[in-house]
Amino acid sequence: MQLDAKIPGGPLAEKWDKHRFELKLVNPANKRKFDIIVVGTGLAGGSASASLAELGYNVKTFCIQDSPRRAHSIAAQGGINAAKNYQNEGDSIWRLFYDTIKGGDFRAREANVYRLAQVSNNIIDQCVAQGVPFAREYGGLLANRSFGGAQVSRTFYARGQTGQQLLLGAYSSLSRQIAAGKVEMFQRREMLDLVVIDGKARGIITRNLINGKIESHCADAVVLATGGYGNVFFLSTNAMGSNVTAAFRAYKKGAFFGNPCFTQIHPTCIPVHGDYQSKLTLMSESLRNDGRVWVPKTPGDKRPPHEIPESERDYYLENKYPSFGNLVPRDVASRNAKDQCDMGKGVGETKLAVYLDFKDAIKRDGIGVISKKYGNLFQMYEKITADNPYEKPMMMYPAVHYTMGGLWVDYNLMSNLDGLFVLGEANFSDHGANRLGASALMQGLADGYFVIPYTIGGYLAGTSKQDITTDHPAFKEAAKTADDFTKKLLSINGKRTVDDIHRELGLIMWDYCGMARNDDGLTKAVKLIQELREEFWENVLVTGSDKDFNQSLERAGRVADFLEFGELMVKDALERRESCGGHFNEAYQTDENEAKRDDENFCHVSAWEFTGKETEPVMHKEPLVFENVKLTQRSYK
DSSP states (O other): OBOOOOOOOSOGGGHHHHHHHHSOOOOHHHHTTOEEEEEOOSHHHHHHHHHHHHHTOEEEEEOSSSSGGGSGGGGOOSOEEOOOOTTOSSOOHHHHHHHHHHHTTTOSOHHHHHHHHHHHHHHHHHHHHHTOOOOBOTTSSBOOBOOTTOSSOOEEOSTTOHHHHHHHHHHHHHHHHHHTTSEEEEOSEEEEEEEEETTEEEEEEEEETTTOOEEEEEOSEEEEOOOOOGGGGSSSSSOTTOOSHHHHHHHHTTOOEEOTTOEEEEEEEOOOOOTTOOOOOBOOGGGGGTOEEEEESSTTOOSOGGGSOGGGEEOHHHHHOTTTGGGSOHHHHHHHHHHHHHTTOOOSSSSOOEEEEOHHHHHHHOHHHHHHHHHHHHHHHHHHHSOOTTTSOEEEEEEEEEEOOEEOOOTTSBOSSBTEEEOGGGBSOSOTTSOOTTOHHHHHHIIIIIIHHHHHHHHHHTSOOOOOOTTSHHHHHHHHHHHHHHHHHHHHOOSEEHHHHHHHHHHHHHHHHSSSBOHHHHHHHHHHHHHHHHHHHHHEEOOSOSSSOOHHHHHHHHHHHHHHHHHHHHHHHHHOOSOBTTBOBTTSBOTTSOBOOOHHHHOEEEEEEOOOTTSOOEEEEEEOOOSSSOOOOOOOO
């Protein structure tokens, strides 16, 4: 089965405008008749809820946090891309489009990525109007800095707190609609199932995380904006609450899952420092604007950094990639850091780290300038490591960060299930096999502010409105299934904690489906995951009750999904007989150890269909057609 992405015809630069004109409209009076569910209140979900309510729809919004402001988007640090060309460096919508396509190793749709570049400028205008405090130049103009995979400065930022400030902007708009009565807000709810009636998404089943009550909610369309699945690795830069459950339960109801093996490893994270660490801390890619990455030239060199002279330092990114230097894309920087450590040139106690050094930048610009750019990041690093980065180099090592895979969606951001729309990191995205830095915030806000308001209207106007209530048998069946699942977890009463099993799964995923993969390791991982899943259902210990606040139960449900989803990831990696972006199979690499694509056989999106617990998932393909860019071997030299 080949999937239809519903990409409009015509020249690339005119597709979105043409499509918006051709979409059917819901008139303002009729918008009040439609109910829409939005799950998630990060940048994608928060902006979508606010925008749809502003248009007049009745919106029900759900989040697992105690406040929409605590969505994981607040963790984004470095910035948001837009093709404003404020620096007069030659940037343009086309250049942003091309950099993003190339950064994703030519595994994304041209039409979606071009639209993303088009609306990027609108995002900045929208956020400035909301009062987002972007950094500014001396003359008052918005400031820009560089990020990996680009040779222009197009990243707008608010020190190292860009995600938080953008989310506060979206939250202010959302709060206005809550006060106006157009958004009904449901905090501390976790989506447990999607309700599908006559092939259309018509609602969700949730669990109230405070009192344990299973609740049913119906609507005319469902919007999922629930983030990525990086926590399948246990150790990641994601918040501990980030999970795959909402997307995975939708997959089990018939929504296809696209490119699950495409995960991003971020090169600048604080290294692992203990066996019982629960998460990792990201250090913004923006630091690579001024920080220089290096390791000792001699393997096993144990001297402190200040005792290693310049002549004995290997600035390996600058040497290997002279055009981009330290600002190569994340997948390239991560693999090179791993290679250096594999050669015995790693630093620190574990030898699984490289230096990120600001000595030259401080000497050139002064501590005041560097502090103004990165002060909160330096402070955070010192709190965690007890080392002062103004005086000694930071130590960094790659860690799981973002997931390019997600539920498959067409050009309208609708999944193969009618009425189920998926936004932001939860969909298989516009990033192909690797996301360029500062593009996650861009995609989330593009989807929420400037795409879904048009495309969901086209869907609603083109379908006959059927009034369905939560008394429908499909809701009762889904609610019973969710309740039975919860009771089953509590009844096992084994001896291993949920976190213990999750940590073991994470190690399997990291060792065999992490920065580098090979067929033997992936095949082994499938067997290990299956065995661990059996162990989970026979020996997990979930304490407490389902009738009150129970974080052990919450985590158990999420880990149960990770144990199934991890196997899907590994199978997707085995199926893709090439290397591209974040998927690096050691059997497919160039003479210079770069990812080697197979465009003849694998220039497609892999979309997986759930066919049952006891049967193998079926892969469907969406061919990727490149009419405007030439498929070339990625080079950042």
